[in-house]
Amino acid sequence: MLLSRRARDKTDASAAQAADASSRMFGPAGAAQVLNMLPVPAAIVEWRDGGFVFETVNRPFRLCGLGTLADHSPLIAQLGPRIVAFLESQGTELEIDWELGEAVDCRHFRVRMARRAGEASQGRCLITLIDQTGELRTQRSLRREMLTDSLTGLPNRPGFGETLEGEIERVGMGRHAVLVINLDRFSRINACLGGLSGDELLISVARRVKGALRAHDVLARTGGDEFAIQLTLDEGPSDALHVAKRIQNALTTPFRLSDFEIRVDCSIGIAIGDEAVADAEELIRHAQFAMKRAKKSGRTEVYQTRAFDLARQQFSIETELRRAIDNAELTLHFQPICDLASGRIISFEALARWTNEHGQPISPNEFIPVAEESGLIVPLGRWAMDCAARTVAEWDARAGADCGVNVAINLSAIQLQRDQIAPMVEAALAANGVEGRRITLELTESALVTDPDRISQTMQALKSLGTTLAMDDFGTGYSNLAYLQKLPIDILKIDRSFVTGMLADRDKIAIVRAILSLAQALGMRTTAEGIESNDLAQTLAALGCSYGQGFLYARPVPADAAYALLADRNS
Incomplete structure (x- = not known):
């Protein structure tokens, strides 16, 4: 077992004093006897007449191959100048690391030089050596295991980052690119064929990808089904695209797993190093971001700063939106929906509005998609439902009776999937x-x-609560008309894309006429969105449209202004 640091220091200091005392009292023989009691290589070295002399050395020193004559000792040959510098200084202790031998059988020593205080000018010192070879080899083996993927033998995520960092320091950021590869449908393969087959596939993919790379490219497995490649750009950014193409070609041949032939597709993202990139980790993140875009686009993507900045902006919006929902900082604005025949307001559509903590209004086109992607649409939708129901109750209280309108609230597709809508609506109505x-x-x-x-x-379930159901943006989706007939829908809302400019476009008129005919056949009422002129409103009314919504009547306004508008128009 190796001596502890404190024990080694104590041993060396005691040995130095004992050896020096023995040398004085009993001569070199006494010093040698004391040194032979030490379990580590030790020697008393003297600088005399421009040369080194071993006053005495112990048995471990000789067994290490360090010799008995200073002129032939590798210790003196390699560390002589350091020993001279120590002897000419006023110091009493010095520790240095020393490697002896070639790379394969190299031995590592911690060399300590020591002498008694007050005798710095006598040109002699005790040198002891602690063999740290086994300890360092164990450390390096453990570190190598920590930086290596146990399944494929490739570098893992930390190992890849460390290798890339070292290469960037050596030749600069601008000479490198990172490719990140993600296997499509791997989770499905893993689930159907089992974990062992999934591991076999990963090993086979790693071999094929490795075969498609150049000799100096570095392949790593950075995640479950994710690989990363460090590329040196010899001919510029086009090198990365060529390598990506070779990888895709290498994976076109199906893999044989059990009794199945599996075709593996992949998504590849590329990040090109430049001086604007801070470090290796940032370059890897850029490549991963490009890979995520590649999964959506279906083609190899090269990182674009603008897209990344947009994603970071969305993360910022998500953080602020979460706080805004928790602190009830959003508001509902209300846009009237009017009867095209009479002009009376029959309903209001509730629309979420948000001004962030910096006083900047954030468009719903920006924060609603972020809310849907992050799951914040569920608490946002619950807040909107409760706020809309509360507003209706307040309007009724101000009117002294039923104020004569209802309020329309949008339900997101994500909200419908993740929340229990009917119980949520029932709770808001009851409250x-x-x-x-x-x-x-x-x-x-x-x-x-x-x-x-x-x-x-x-x-x-919503119909059983007595609510009215409307299909928004009709004509822009993928409705199955046979299925539509079976749903308890009361109102079809004609999307503004068909209404805007309708008077000058015969095709749009034909589409609107067809939607109105369909609604009539199904016993549904209709609302046209995007009405901005009286001529358009009159034409829609003549075609048989029930209701209209748009800037002709009003923009979305706060609850108090909406009630005032209701009182003025319907009085």
Whole structure:
């Protein structure tokens, strides 16, 4: 067992004093006897007449191959100048690391030089050596295991980052690129064929990808089904695209697993190093971001700063939006929906509005997609439902009776999938003392195609509460008309893309006429969005459209302004 640091220091200091005392009292023989009691190589070295002399050495020193004559000792040959510098100094202790031998059988020593205080000018010192070879080899072996993927034998994520960092320091950031490869459908393969087959596939993929690389490229496995490649750009950024193409070609041949032939597709993201990139980790993150975009686009993607900045902005919006929801900092604005025949307001659509903590208004087109992707759409939708029901109750209280309108609230497709909508709506109605008939719930066509059976059950439950159901943005999705007939939908909302500019476009008029005919056949009412002129409103009314919504009537306004508008128009 190796001596502890404190024990070694104590041993060396005691040995130095004992050896020096013995040398004085009994001569070299006495010093040798003391040194032979030490378990580590030791020698008393003297600088005399411009040369070194071993006053005495112990047995471990000789067995290490360090010799008995200073002129022939590798210790003096390699460390002579350091020993001279120590002897000419006023110091009493010095420790240095020393390697002896070639790379394969190299031995590592911790060399300590020591002498008694007050005798710095006598040109002699005790040198002891602690063999740290086994300890260092164990450390390096453990470190190598920590930086290596146990399945493929490739560098793992930390190992890849360390290798890339070292190469960047050596030749610069601009000479490197990182490719990140993600295997498509791997989780499905793993689930169907089992973990062992999945591991076999990963090993086979690693071999093929390795075969498609150049000799100096570095392949690593950085995740479950993710690989990364460090490329040196000899001919510029085009090298990365060529390597990506070779990898895709290498994976075109199916893999044989058990009784199956598996075709493996992959998504590849590329990040090119430049001076704007801070370090290796940032370059890897850029490549991973590009890979995520490649999974959506279906083609190899090269990192673009603008797309990454947009993603970071969305993360910032998510953080601020979470705080805004928790602190009730959002508001509802209300846009009127009017009867095209009479001009009276029959409903308001509730629309979420948000001004962030810096006083900047954030468009719903920015924060609603972020809320859907992050899952914040569930608490946001619950807040909107409760706020809308409370607003209806407040308007009724101000009017002294039923104020004569209901409020429409949008239900996101993500919200329909993740939340229990009917119980949530029922709780909001009960908490505010509002009847279900005062609430219209608007769903998009995309919400229906995700899980038709579950959505149908949800809609039936909402109808049992007395709510009105509307299909928003009709004509822009993928509705199955036969299935549409079975759903308890009351209103079809014609998307503004068909209404805007309709008077000058015969095709749009034909589409609107077809939607109106369909709604009439199914016994549904219709609302046209995006009405901005009286001529457009009159034409839609003549075609048989029931209701209209748009800037002709009003922009979305806060609750108090909406009530004032209601009182003025419907008086």
